[in-house]
Amino acid sequence: MASVLECVLLRDAMREKQGLIERLRSKYIVKSEGQVVCRACTMILLGDSADHVMEHFAFHHSGDIQRILASKGGGDE
Numbered sequence: 001m002a003s004v005l006e007c008v009l010l011r012d013a014m015r016e017k018q019g020l021i022e023r024l025r026s027k028y029i030v031k032s033e034g035q036v037v038c039r040a041c042t043m044i045l046l047g048d049s050a051d052h053v054m055e056h057f058a059f060h061h062s063g064d065i066q067r068i069l070a071s072k073g074g075g076d077e
Helices: 004-015 020-028 050-060 062-070
Strands: 029-032 035-038
Touching: 004 050, 004 062, 020 029, 020 050, 035 050, 050 062
Parallel strands: none
Antiparallel strands: 029 035
């Protein structure tokens, strides 16, 4: 589990990667019965804006995001 500071830095790094948030949103975020839900962990989110998605993935899926950012391309499209 990443520290709060690591999660904040990760969230900021996600902002710099074009297309990453949209890919995460299209792959994992669904609206079900009036709620926004992450399919990866079934957590209900406050909303589906880019900020909500970044916050959720930075704090709850930090390991996965670190691997994506470290991989070749790092989410850029």
